Amino acid sequence: MNIYIPPIDFSTLNKKSLFVLTRPFLNPDGWGNSAAVKQQFEVSDVFAYVDRIEKATVFFIPNPINSYSKDELNAINSICMQNSIKAYGYISGDLGADFGYFDHIVFFRMGGFKSQLPSSNKSLPVSLSDHFERIYKKTAIDVRERQNRAVVGFCGHATLSSSKSVKENIKFVKENLKRFFQNPFRKDYEPLFASALERAKLLKSFEASHLVETNFIYRNNYRAGATSEEERAKTTLEYYDNIKTSDYVLCVRGAGNFSVRLYETLMMGRIPIFVNTDCLLPFGDKIQWKNHVVWVEWKNRKNIANLVAEFHSKLSDYDFKTMQLENRKLWKEQLSVASILNMIMIKDGI
The missing domain is CATH 3.40.50 (Rossmann fold)
Incomplete structure (x- = not known):
């Protein structure tokens, strides 16, 4: 070429x-x-x-x-x-x-x-360096054993604060007004979406369920508001340790309609819980995404804990381990430059 x-x-x-x-x-x-x-x-x-x-x-x-x-x-x-x-x-x-x-x-x-x-x-x-190899100094992931209850992880910006949700939505209102004045007949308006609030709601629904175990670290700000190199190193390690010690990781959009965490979870050889908000995913004609994630449509989000528990219950010990290895392989072999x-x-x- x-x-x-x-x-x-x-x-x-x-x-x-x-x-x-x-x-x-x-x-x-x-x-x-x-x-x-x-x-x-x-x-x-x-x-x-x-x-x-x-x-x-x-x-x-x-x-x-x-x-x-x-x-x-x-x-x-x-x-x-x-x-x-x-x-x-x-x-x-x-x-x-x-x-x-x-x-x-x-x-x-x-x-x-x-x-x-x-x-x-x-x-x-999302273009990522191999943080697994960089942080843990090895190439082969630690494959988790299947337990009766799924361990669901999340570390990130999630809060029920109404003031933060208002601030997030104001950004979308401003953007939509700008687009309206450029062309009032356009169709590509941004729906209001307070990502920190919506994440917190989903996390709370997991915590209210007896069907799964939770492994959550709530942050009030992006990357816990870290400013120094020392703070960033600490919060980065906490973030990847959280993924590493979980079976499944909640991956839902942020300010944009995509999830960086989806690719980080695959990189770590874990199973994303992908909440679909009308997302574009790479190479949908080549990659069978539903073989690599727990796929949850946004309209079904209130039932998310049951859906994850049902998915987990249908996996054999072998399938559970294989899925972890296949997800790491997918990231290494199909999502690189x-x-x-x-x-x-x-x-x-x-």
Whole structure:
């Protein structure tokens, strides 16, 4: 796969803002094919940067789609059409605004609502380092033994505070007003969702059930309000220890309609309780997500403890252990940068 990435101003570059699929080709002096950089991302030489679009089989848009005008996106779409290739880019941020449809551009994003967006919008897995290996200094996960009752874990921002829920909803109201004045007939408005409150409600429903055991750490702020490196290290260890000592982990959307915790739970080889709020999930045509999670539709959330207990009761000891191993394997082998590149190559028949 020959990848064309247009030149950008590297003097003011913030690497974290780049489309993650371009990073294996970011050398100290610009775009290139450094073997060392590719190795960091476990990307093979099958994927190569080329400096002329005429040589390319695919076009990567380096900066967030949000930073391009419609005219600029139309120009990219046109040049891709002329060369019979597709462009791939990403939409940054939590919110699910629709950036339109272009025949030759695919948008990757984490936020957004599946029922509202055109088919050219695809889910981008959250890019994570292997924190399991970094923290616990080993590659093989500790597989938990199956107990009669499921142990449900959660460590994070969850509170019944009404003032915090009001603040969260005000942000959505402001965003929707901005979109209304841009175009009152648009359909991509953000539903009000106080994530900390909704998480707390779900946690309380687990605690009220005798069918599961709970392993919860409530935080009043994101990352417990940690500011120093020492505090961040402490809360990070508490967070991953909580996942490690649980069978299942509650994964529900935050400010954006996606869950970072879903990918962290898979990375740790545990079983996500995925609460579906009309989410986009990566590679739904390739990955059988319901084989890796306890799938709970938002409308069924009040019955969540019963659903988890029922799921757990149907698993044999062998199935329970196998699911942990398969979830770790899924994260390692299908949700990495190299895996996304492979998926694009297969999808487009390159």
